[in-house]
Amino acid sequence: MKIKLIDICHGRSGDKGDAANVGIIANDDDGYEIIKKYLTAERVKKHFEGICFGKVERYDLPNLRALNFLLHNTLGGGGTISLKHDAQGKTLAAALLRMEIEID
Amino acid sequence: MKEKIKIASGQGFWGDLIDAPYHQVMKGEIDYLVMDYLAEVTMSILQKQKIKNPKFGYARDIPQLMRRILPTCKEKNIKVITNGGGVNPIACAEAVIEVAKELGINQLKVGVVLGDDIKDSLDDIIAQGAELNNMETDESILTIKDKLLSVNVYFGAFPIVEALEKGADVVITGRTTDTGLTLAPMIYEFGWDKNNYNLLSAGTVAGHILECGAQASGGNFLGDWESIENFAEIGFPIAEAYPDGTVIITKHEGTGGRVSFETVAEQLVYEIGDPKNYITPDCVADFTSIKLEDLGNNRVKMFNVSGAKETEFYKVSCSYFYGYSASGSLTYSWPKALTKAKAAEQILRKRLELLDLSFEEIRAEFIGYNATHETLARKIDEDNINEVMLRFSVRSTNFESVERFGKEIAPLILTGLPAVTGFAGGRPKPSEVVAYWPALMPKTLVKPVVKIIEV
Numbered sequence: 001m002k003i004k005l006i007d008i009c010h011g012r013s014g015d016k017g018d019a020a021n022v023g024i025i026a027n028d029d030d031g032y033e034i035i036k037k038y039l040t041a042e043r044v045k046k047h048f049e050g051i052c053f054g055k056v057e058r059y060d061l062p063n064l065r066a067l068n069f070l071l072h073n074t075l076g077g078g079g080t081i082s083l084k085h086d087a088q089g090k091t092l093a094a095a096l097l098r099m100e101i102e103i104d
Numbered sequence: 105m106k107e108k109i110k111i112a113s114g115q116g117f118w119g120d121l122i123d124a125p126y127h128q129v130m131k132g133e134i135d136y137l138v139m140d141y142l143a144e145v146t147m148s149i150l151q152k153q154k155i156k157n158p159k160f161g162y163a164r165d166i167p168q169l170m171r172r173i174l175p176t177c178k179e180k181n182i183k184v185i186t187n188g189g190g191v192n193p194i195a196c197a198e199a200v201i202e203v204a205k206e207l208g209i210n211q212l213k214v215g216v217v218l219g220d221d222i223k224d225s226l227d228d229i230i231a232q233g234a235e236l237n238n239m240e241t242d243e244s245i246l247t248i249k250d251k252l253l254s255v256n257v258y259f260g261a262f263p264i265v266e267a268l269e270k271g272a273d274v275v276i277t278g279r280t281t282d283t284g285l286t287l288a289p290m291i292y293e294f295g296w297d298k299n300n301y302n303l304l305s306a307g308t309v310a311g312h313i314l315e316c317g318a319q320a321s322g323g324n325f326l327g328d329w330e331s332i333e334n335f336a337e338i339g340f341p342i343a344e345a346y347p348d349g350t351v352i353i354t355k356h357e358g359t360g361g362r363v364s365f366e367t368v369a370e371q372l373v374y375e376i377g378d379p380k381n382y383i384t385p386d387c388v389a390d391f392t393s394i395k396l397e398d399l400g401n402n403r404v405k406m407f408n409v410s411g412a413k414e415t416e417f418y419k420v421s422c423s424y425f426y427g428y429s430a431s432g433s434l435t436y437s438w439p440k441a442l443t444k445a446k447a448a449e450q451i452l453r454k455r456l457e458l459l460d461l462s463f464e465e466i467r468a469e470f471i472g473y474n475a476t477h478e479t480l481a482r483k484i485d486e487d488n489i490n491e492v493m494l495r496f497s498v499r500s501t502n503f504e505s506v507e508r509f510g511k512e513i514a515p516l517i518l519t520g521l522p523a524v525t526g527f528a529g530g531r532p533k534p535s536e537v538v539a540y541w542p543a544l545m546p547k548t549l550v551k552p553v554v555k556i557i558e559v
Contacts, residue, residue: 010325010366011370012370012373013374015375016377017240018240021373021377023370023372025373048479050478050479051480059377059378059379061372061373062392063392063394063395063396064373064394064396066369066372066373068373068376068379077465078540079144079539080540081499081537083431083499084469085471085475085495086476091476094477095476095477098477
């Protein structure tokens with residue numbers, strides 16, 4: 001069965017230097033079990049191929065049904081140096097929600 | 105001891121809704137108004153203003169705001185805490201005192217937190233053993249020392265607590281953490297011990313929720329945003345704090361937006377790194393311990409927060425001159441808008457190459473197609489796209505190259521692809537790029553100073 005992340009999650013993203021933080025929150029406990037199992041750092045890294053040029057770290061916040069991803073080397077130098085239209089990665093949470101996951 | 109206090113967020117950044125703090129004071133009962141004005145590079149902008157005029161260098165919105173709210177704040181004993189003092193908190197405090205005098209207020213104490221600006225004593229501090237290497241790249245500060253524009257230590261809540269203990273009605277600081285502004289009144293009112301890290305962490309988490317203004321009360325909410333009502337009159341968040349560290353996040357009755365588990369949770373995951381180690385000068389909060397309970401009616405209870413002892417270091421925020429950048433744009437309409445915008449990019453690149461200019465980076469983006477989601481953008485059918493904006497940007501340490509680039513945008517209208525418009529703002533001018541240099545230094549090398557100025 002294919003699941004669209006946007007149907008089971010919401011989230012918010014921002015900048016931490018040249019890294020982007022992408023926080024993803026599941027709408028309910030079932031949704032959290034799905035993202036906990038399938039939304040691995042590797043999968044997120046692959047999703048952002050061509051955007052994220054560094055490592056991706058994942059941190060779990062089960063208390064909020066949330067996962068926090070740090071995408072290193074992503075914002076074109078970050079802060080004021082970046083020439084990007086979205087220099088602060090504000091739209092990257094929405095970009096992650098484009099993902100579709102095949103679940104068992 | 106008060107049974108509870110209400111701390112209202114009035115600004116999420118310098119440039120936020122001007123009337124938000126006014127509404128926080130006027131639309132319901134609060135005890136404290138806290139306002140965060142300082143982003144990472146704001147200090148360098150303020151430093152430049154101060155060089156031009158020694159009376160500037162702070163958020164000049166503050167005296168104007170105080171003129172509107174000070175009489176009510178005095179009447180209702182609402183205290184105001186802000187880091188909008190920037191690089192000149194004394195001048196900001198004096199301006200507030202002037203306003204108070206003009207309003208006929210004959211008793212007002214303004215607390216000022218100083219000592220965060222260490223630019224002039226940097227050599228001493230380095231000589232005493234502070235390395236100030238870049239926290240992200242580990243480069244030595246000596247590589248940029250000649251180009252430094254501002255150097256500020258992030259103080260925490262305790263200098264503000266000291267000002268409140270000295271009777272301040274208004275507290276104006278320089279570089280204080282956003283979270284410290286909210287934590288300070290809890291420590292002061294409830295007598296929290298500086299070694300009770302769970303309580304300090306609870307106040308810190310409340311500060312994180314409040315520090316971006318309406319982002320905790322429905323603004324920028326990516327969940328069920330279509331059901332949020334009355335964004336036009338969005339209410340900014342209020343932390344109703346209790347002595348045991350329980351905090352209820354809410355907003356004034358009758359305002360727009362929403363405070364729910366979802367809107368608060370989104371703010372909690374905003375701009376965090378390792379959630380178990382949220383480091384501030386006051387404590388290290390554990391975001392995985394936070395419990396949220398949606399009480400309904402725009403009330404969310406936050407409790408169970410734990411944390412650990414603060415580190416031995418202050419974070420130092422330095423800004424330095426990096427170079428120049430400029431950005432220009434042109435809009436291509438149907439037919440084949442994207443094809444033409446991409447062709448224009450190539451023409452521009454070729455022309456810059458022929459001019460033999462020097463750039464560190466050149467970047468083209470296509471607004472309406474992939475400027476935000478880049479490689480994740482869906483492919484588009486050219487027949488179904490009405491227009492695309494080419495946004496073209498350059499960065500260089502060479503001023504002349506950036507300036508020359510600015511003269512190459514408009515000519516594309518008459519010398520390139522057809523059905524193009526949108527060049528009305530004149531030539532893009534080089535703007536100075538001021539970069540940010542985060543570092544750490546031992547806490548023992550700097551001491552906050554608290555002064556009281558009064559009418």
